[in-house]
Amino acid sequence: xxxxxxxxxxxxxxxxxxxxxxxxxxxxxxxxxxxxxxxxxxxxxxxxxxxxxxxxxxxxxxxxxxxxxxxxxxxxxxxxxxxxxxxxxxxxxxxxxxxxxxxxxxxxxxxxxxxxxxxxxxxxxxxxxxxxxxxxxxxxxxxxxxxxxxxxxxxxxxxxxxxxxxxxxxxxxxxxxxxxxxxxxxxxxxxxxxxxxxxxxxxxxxxxxxxxxxxxxxxxxxxxxxxxxxxxxxxxxxxxxxxxxxxxxxxxxxxxxxxxxxxxxxxxxxxxxxxxxxxxxxxxxxxxxxxxxxxxxxxxxxxxxxxxx
Amino acid sequence: xxxxxxxxxxxxxxxxxxxxxxxxxxxxxxxxxxxxxxxxxxxxxxxxxxxxxxxxxxxxxxxxxxxxxxxxxxxxxxxxxxxxxxxxxxxxxxxxxxxxxxxxxxxxxxxxxxxxxxxxxxxxxxxxxxxxxxxxxxxxxxxxxxxxxxxxxxxxxxxxxxxxxxxxxx
Numbered sequence: 001x002x003x004x005x006x007x008x009x010x011x012x013x014x015x016x017x018x019x020x021x022x023x024x025x026x027x028x029x030x031x032x033x034x035x036x037x038x039x040x041x042x043x044x045x046x047x048x049x050x051x052x053x054x055x056x057x058x059x060x061x062x063x064x065x066x067x068x069x070x071x072x073x074x075x076x077x078x079x080x081x082x083x084x085x086x087x088x089x090x091x092x093x094x095x096x097x098x099x100x101x102x103x104x105x106x107x108x109x110x111x112x113x114x115x116x117x118x119x120x121x122x123x124x125x126x127x128x129x130x131x132x133x134x135x136x137x138x139x140x141x142x143x144x145x146x147x148x149x150x151x152x153x154x155x156x157x158x159x160x161x162x163x164x165x166x167x168x169x170x171x172x173x174x175x176x177x178x179x180x181x182x183x184x185x186x187x188x189x190x191x192x193x194x195x196x197x198x199x200x201x202x203x204x205x206x207x208x209x210x211x212x213x214x215x216x217x218x219x220x221x222x223x224x225x226x227x228x229x230x231x232x233x234x235x236x237x238x239x240x241x242x243x244x245x246x247x248x249x250x251x252x253x254x255x256x257x258x259x260x261x262x263x264x265x266x267x268x269x270x271x272x273x274x275x276x277x278x279x280x281x282x283x284x285x286x287x288x289x290x291x292x293x294x295x296x297x298x299x300x301x302x303x304x305x306x307x308x309x
Numbered sequence: 310x311x312x313x314x315x316x317x318x319x320x321x322x323x324x325x326x327x328x329x330x331x332x333x334x335x336x337x338x339x340x341x342x343x344x345x346x347x348x349x350x351x352x353x354x355x356x357x358x359x360x361x362x363x364x365x366x367x368x369x370x371x372x373x374x375x376x377x378x379x380x381x382x383x384x385x386x387x388x389x390x391x392x393x394x395x396x397x398x399x400x401x402x403x404x405x406x407x408x409x410x411x412x413x414x415x416x417x418x419x420x421x422x423x424x425x426x427x428x429x430x431x432x433x434x435x436x437x438x439x440x441x442x443x444x445x446x447x448x449x450x451x452x453x454x455x456x457x458x459x460x461x462x463x464x465x466x467x468x469x470x471x472x473x474x475x476x477x478x479x
Contacts, residue, residue, distance in 0.1 A: 011469040012462035015440065016447060032473055039472050042422050043441040049345050051335040057327050060353055064360045065320065 015040060099136050106130040107148070109256030110276075112233075117144070121160065122153040126232050128253035129181075148253075149179040151190075151233055166215060167198040176207070177231065179214075184246050186214035190227055216243060229273075238273035247274075247286055248304075255279045260303045264292055317371055318363035326371050327356060334379055336443055337453055340435040341383060343427070355379045376453045418476075425475040433468035436461055 013019050014027060014036075027033055105125060107113045113125040118138035123131055129148020134141070142160040153175045154160045162169040164180030174192025179185070187196045189207035196205045200218045207213060213222045223240050231238055237250050245266035248259050254276050270290060274282035283302070287294050291307045315322045331352055338348040355378040359371060366374045426434060439445045439453070447465070451458045 008466050009459065009462035010466060012447065012465035015465060015469070035473055035476070036469060038418065039422065039469065039476065040441070042419055043426070043437070043472075045419070046423065046426075046438075046442055048336045048339055048438070048442055051332050051349075053328060053331055056331060056335075056349060056352065057324065060327065060356050063353065063357055064323075 011036070100134065101136070102132045103135055104130065104132050109252075110254055117142075119155050119157060121155045124151045124153075124233055126150060126253070146178055146180055148181055149177070149232070149250075151175070151177045151231070154192075166200055167196060170195045170197065179246070181246075181249060184214070184216075184243070184249075186212065186242075186246075188212040188225060212240070214242070232276070235276045236273050237276070240271050241269045242271070244268045244270050244290065250274075251282060251286065255282065258299075258301045260297070260301050263303070263305045265306075315368040316363070317359065317366050317368055322368060323360065323363070326359070326368075326375075330372055330375055331356070333443060333445075333453075334375055337376070337435065337439065338379055338383060340438045341431055351379050351382050354382050373452060377455070380455065421476055422472070425472055428475065429468060429471055433464050433471060436464040437468035437472075440465060 010019075010023075010027075014024070019027065105113060105115050105123075107125045107127050107129050110127050111125075112127065115123045115125065115131065117123060117133065118135050119142065121142070123144070125131060126149035129146070129150055131144050131146050131150060133144035140158060142154075142158060143163060144161070145163050147164065150162075152160070152162065152171075154171055160171050162178050164178065164185060166180055166183060166185035169176065169178055169187050171192060171194045174194055175190035176192075176194045177186075177188040177190065179187075183200075185198065185200070187194060187207060189209055189211050191209050194207040196207060196213055197203070198205070198215045198220060201215050201220045203220055205213050205220055205222070210224050210227050211222065212225050213220055215221070221241075225238070225240055229238055237254065239247055239250075243266065244264070245261075247270045248261055248266070251257065251274065252259060254274075257279070268290065270286065272285060272289060274285050276282070283294055286292075287304070293305045293307050294302050295305075297303050317323055317326065334355060335348050335352050338351045339345065342348060355375045358378045359366060359375060362374075426437070429437065435454070436450055439450050440447070445453070447458050447461045451461045454461070
């Protein structure tokens with residue numbers, strides 16, 4: 001073995017001329033010396049690719065010096081804290097909305113709508129009615145606002161309140177019907193037990209199944225009805241000794257019609273029912289027993305007149 | 310005597326640094342990757358970094374800064390090509406005593422050598438070429454590569470052994 005094969009820096013030192021004379025002389029005798037010298041000589045004739053310093057510096061200049069002040073501070077158009085503020089405002093509003101948002105349901109003329117409340121209680125809206133309630137924390141705060149007529153099937157739980165302009169109906173799991181419209185307030189209890197607080201009559205009334213109450217002229221009027229008789233949920237509105245004014249409103253809401261009732265006495269009472277399916281039949285069943293003549297005028301208004309006059 | 314430390318942020322100083330080191334830096338990268346454009350880009354990138362950090366880098370450290378940046382940039386680059394070296398157009402003497410056969414043989418040898426160099430492992434190749442083409446001392450190479458002189462010498466010797474073995478095999 002030649003020395004340069006064992007010493008792993010020997011050749012490097014030979015290239016750089018660091019070998020001692022003895023080492024060099026010995027190396028010159030070896031068989032690889034000629035080839036290695038040839039490699040060394042030839043490799044020094046090689047050159048690397050052209051590198052145009054001028055061009056490269058120009059290229060660099062355009063990148064480095066053109067933006068003249070590289071330490072110019074970048075001021076953000078929108079500072080960071082603004083995002084934080086915006087986010088917290090949004091969160092605040094979102095929370096506020098979530099906590100106070102009211103679900104709103106409304107029916108138009110002739111429409112009915114079944115609303116499932118957050119605790120699976122059901123509210124069925126008759127035509128032209130609205131309910132509003134807050135979904136948030138519904139289980140502990142079962143309150144809703146009603147304007148119009150609705151039938152409630154309430155799941156068991158804490159007190160369930162229907163708040164109307166004229167009074168509050170409060171129950172603990174039951175089925176009942178409420179009408180609260182234009183200062184007319186009527187509650188029918190279908191099942192369970194219902195407590196009605198009338199604002200106008202300043203009275204608390206407890207209703208058992210089949211019992212109903214209405215507030216007229218600031219007085220509570222109680223009556224009984226048959227819980228099995230068809231009600232508006234089945235396509236028929238039933239009335240018991242109800243002021244004609246309410247019956248006419250019910251007709252108007254159901255069929256989207258207008259009455260001119262200026263010539264009749266609206267305080268008369270009506271007992272009976274009308275179907276939702278047929279306007280003519282409904283008019284007949286209400287007006288004929290009441291001795292009222294009805295005719296349509298040019299504006300599609302239905303004029304009501306007493307037959308006796 | 311210039312005792313005052315030159316600021317790299319001075320345009321003139323910066324230009325001096327470029328003139329002094331850009332070509333070596335370019336070769337250094339080229340010997341690694343064999344891609345002219347990539348090597349040029351790395352040089353640009355390294356000098357841009359130098360400019361952006363000019364207030365943190367003192368003049369004396371600019372060179373090692375450049376090589377460190379270039380090495381690091383190169384770590385991120387992946388593409389490697391075979392390096393292509395040119396035969397120096399030495400101003401050949403008008404007449405030569407050498408026979409045409411000898412010249413032909415010589416030319417063939419150069420072609421073989423270039424191929425064998427291109428096939429060298431990167432670590433051996435860069436040391437060998439920095440030494441033979443750029444005429445860098447081992448100490449300079451060790452600084453560029455951030456390794457010891459001893460390691461440079463070993464790589465150089467290995468390169469020669471590899472070349473010797475390979476050139477016979479072609």
